[in-house]
Amino acid sequence: GAGVSQSPRYKVTKRGQDVALRCDPISGHVSLYWYRQALGQGPEFLTYFNYEAQQDKSGLPNDRFSAERPEGSISTLTIQRTEQRDSAMYRCASSLAPRTYEQYFGPGTRLTVT
Amino acid sequence: LAKTTQPISMDSYEGQEVNITCSHNNIATNDYITWYQQFPSQGPRFIIQGYKTKVTNEVASLFIPADRKSSTLSLPRVSLSDTAVYYCLVGGYGGSQGNLIFGKGTKLSVKP
Numbered sequence: 001g002a003g004v005s006q007s008p009r010y011k012v013t014k015r016g017q018d019v020a021l022r023c024d025p026i027s028g029h030v031s032l033y034w035y036r037q038a039l040g041q042g043p044e045f046l047t048y049f050n051y052e053a054q055q056d057k058s059g060l061p062n063d064r065f066s067a068e069r070p071e072g073s074i075s076t077l078t079i080q081r082t083e084q085r086d087s088a089m090y091r092c093a094s095s096l097a098p099r100t101y102e103q104y105f106g107p108g109t110r111l112t113v114t
Numbered sequence: 115l116a117k118t119t120q121p122i123s124m125d126s127y128e129g130q131e132v133n134i135t136c137s138h139n140n141i142a143t144n145d146y147i148t149w150y151q152q153f154p155s156q157g158p159r160f161i162i163q164g165y166k167t168k169v170t171n172e173v174a175s176l177f178i179p180a181d182r183k184s185s186t187l188s189l190p191r192v193s194l195s196d197t198a199v200y201y202c203l204v205g206g207y208g209g210s211q212g213n214l215i216f217g218k219g220t221k222l223s224v225k226p
Contacts, residue, residue: 104160
């Protein structure tokens with residue numbers, strides 16, 4: 001079946017612009033997670049949702065970052081007034097049940113801020 | 115979450131069995147041990163999870179001693195396509211509020 005999909009796969013933006021990254025989880029998966037991964041490092045947790053409710057946003061670096069999942073399916077991670085330090089791979093994952101370590105990751109969006 | 119320690123890198127040759135050990139001295143009673151695999155340019159992939167003794171699936175085996183302070187991921191007869199980073203994670207069943215905490219992982223290089 002279809003896995004987690006993310007769009008765009010690559011995004012180049014100028015400093016100060018806003019960007020929106022999209023995640024389409026596996027159909028029927030209750031929970032959705034956002035991670036950020038720097039080169040040579042493991043993914044770093046940002047936030048997660050059960051259905052449409054944001055359960056934990058403790059990993060969001062600052063208030064320029066926000067996420068939503070209004071209908072409990074597709075999610076959008078928005079970064080306002082992007083900075084060069086925001087450049088990274090942004091990964092989305094989903095899981096069938098909440099609070100599980102068995103998560104399915106998407107291919108990621110490579111964000112480059114120039 | 116219990117902190118984990120694993121080797122930064124390992125080298126192997128095709129056809130060999132590879133064992134990657136992860137230390138987690140502070141593992142809690144309700145913590146499970148989970149391993150992920152990440153190929154270059156792809157997202158991490160769940161490969162195996164266990165609580166104690168031995169777990170085996172079509173990809174790997176996971177050995178957990180009685181004291182559970184360490185675990186060993188065993189990959190039988192590796193091939194070039196097993197070259198990847200392997201992450202060991204430890205946390206309560208059901209996750210720690212859902213978020214996975216990855217370290218740097220073990221970079222396995224399989225040579226012909």
